[in-house]
Amino acid sequence: MKITNVEAVSLVVPMEKAIKAPISLPYADDLAKVVFSEYRTTLVKVYTDEGITGVGECMVRLAPVATKKIVEYVKPILIGADPFDIELIWDKLYGAMMNRGHYKGFYIEAISGIDVALWDIMGKALNMPVYKLFGGHTNKKMWSYASSLRFRDMETILADAQRFIDMGFNAMKIKIGQDPRNYKKDIEVVREVRRAVGDKITLMVDANCAYDVKTAIQVGRALEELDIFWFEEPISPDNIEGYEQICKALDMRIALGEADFTRFGYRQFFTRQAIDIIQPNVCRTGGFTECRKIAALSSTFHIPYAPHTGSSSAVCMAATLHLAAALPNFLIYEYMQSDWNKDQKNPLRWDLVQLPIKSFKDGYIEIDDKPGLGIEINEDVVKRYAVE
Numbered sequence: 353m354k355i356t357n358v359e360a361v362s363l364v365v366p367m368e369k370a371i372k373a374p375i376s377l378p379y380a381d382d383l384a385k386v387v388f389s390e391y392r393t394t395l396v397k398v399y400t401d402e403g404i405t406g407v408g409e410c411m412v413r414l415a416p417v418a419t420k421k422i423v424e425y426v427k428p429i430l431i432g433a434d435p436f437d438i439e440l441i442w443d444k445l446y447g448a449m450m451n452r453g454h455y456k457g458f459y460i461e462a463i464s465g466i467d468v469a470l471w472d473i474m475g476k477a478l479n480m481p482v483y484k485l486f487g488g489h490t491n492k493k494m495w496s497y498a499s500s501l502r503f504r505d506m507e508t509i510l511a512d513a514q515r516f517i518d519m520g521f522n523a524m525k526i527k528i529g530q531d532p533r534n535y536k537k538d539i540e541v542v543r544e545v546r547r548a549v550g551d552k553i554t555l556m557v558d559a560n561c562a563y564d565v566k567t568a569i570q571v572g573r574a575l576e577e578l579d580i581f582w583f584e585e586p587i588s589p590d591n592i593e594g595y596e597q598i599c600k601a602l603d604m605r606i607a608l609g610e611a612d613f614t615r616f617g618y619r620q621f622f623t624r625q626a627i628d629i630i631q632p633n634v635c636r637t638g639g640f641t642e643c644r645k646i647a648a649l650s651s652t653f654h655i656p657y658a659p660h661t662g663s664s665s666a667v668c669m670a671a672t673l674h675l676a677a678a679l680p681n682f683l684i685y686e687y688m689q690s691d692w693n694k695d696q697k698n699p700l701r702w703d704l705v706q707l708p709i710k711s712f713k714d715g716y717i718e719i720d721d722k723p724g725l726g727i728e729i730n731e732d733v734v735k736r737y738a739v740e
Contacts, residue, residue, distance in 0.1 A: 353477065355430045357399040358466070360423035362416035363665070363700055363737040365391040367693055374502050374692045376529035376562035387413065391691075391698045393665040394419040395734070396465035400435055404476050407729060408468030409667035410461045411635040417739060422462035430466070435473045442467055442641045456613040460638055467639025468671050468725075475724035481708075482671075482725055486644065486678035493716040494676045496687040497523035499662060500558060501545065503530045504694065509541065510548050516689060522715035523554035523684065525584070528571075529562025539574045546578045556607070558584040565594040572602040582607040582629055582658075595626035605629050610660035613637050615646045622653045629683065633660040634675055635668040647679050656683035664688075665700035670707050670727045677719045685717060704733045 373380035394410040410419045429444050445463045475482045498516035501509050516524050528538035568586035582605040587594045589611040599606050609631035621627040630650045634643045647657045659672045676685045691698045708726030710718040720726050
């Protein structure tokens with residue numbers, strides 16, 4: 353089998369009405385008009401001479417067409433290659449730009465989409481789900497949490513929390529940190545949610561890097577009294593020394609990883625004991641090939657793996673399910689249930705593909721056993737939202 357073509361398609365869904373930043377963001381009023389002006393992603397399709405086509409996703413925060421152009425530019429590296437030579441292809445793609453400083457960002461996101469598509473091809477060719485290629489069905493039922501309770505009025509937040517419980521979730525995540533100067537309001541929001549859902553529901557919080565170290569420790573100590581399972585991204589991801597301080601100061605678990613790339617970036621957090629839970633995104637951190645290495649590295653430090661799926665389409669969510677099903681140190685799956693814009697659903701998440709879920713009950717997912725990723729792209733959605 354040989355690769356005959358590689359195609360990238362960027363999808364953009366403009367916001368019909370402007371929204372405020374739905375997560376913590378410095379200079380939110382100025383940046384929201386760009387960062388949160390649309391739902392977006394870039395899909396990758398890899399074609400073979402045996403008629404098998406693999407699908408992947410490149411996670412994008414901005415300028416999806418830039419990622420599309422990168423995929424198109426590296427296409428000559430793939431044409432004629434055996435799609436089963438995934439490690440070799442990954443090394444070639446990474447090596448092309450590594451010594452030029454491109455071991456993070458758009459380039460690695462582009463590699464991610466290609467890599468996921470190659471594993472999809474292998475699964476389809478062997479008539480096996482991707483998780484079987486990774487060593488089998490380690491986690492037949494995968495604990496999942498509803499993501500997320502966003503910055504909205506208290507009545508809406510509590511109504512969403514009850515909706516998640518009614519859907520069968522026993523764990524959910526709360527966004528905090530919209531105004532770091534008013535961190536006491538964050539604590540009060542979490543306190544109200546805890547009071548409403550009771551002690552049997554697992555709660556996590558996500559600050560999206562909103563605080564400084566001292567504020568994060570103050571907030572963390574208050575959250576510990578509310579039995580919060582983890583404190584996600586309390587400070588900037590480039591402040592490793594700060595994460596060391598927070599991990600030493602708090603008994604609560606500190607989670608991070610959605611903003612980093614490859615095992616080389618994560619290694620620093622492991623060796624410096626600056627993390628308790630790792631959260632890579634398979635469509636950002638180098639695809640399946642690299643995420644499995646990140647998970648293996650984290651396991652040597654006894655750090656559980658709780659994958660990130662936020663801001664991704666359902667293709668990434670499907671790919672993440674396969675990792676979750678196979679990894680021995682998997683902890684919990686981020687099952688996205690809310691969109692940035694409460695008045696406009698994200699068709700890239702809800703309509704692009706149907707997730708390969710056999711069942712969801714009592715907070716646990718069972719994955720389907722269809723070949724490859726087990727998904728089919730809704731080409732009508734692609735045609736409607738594709739951009740050049």
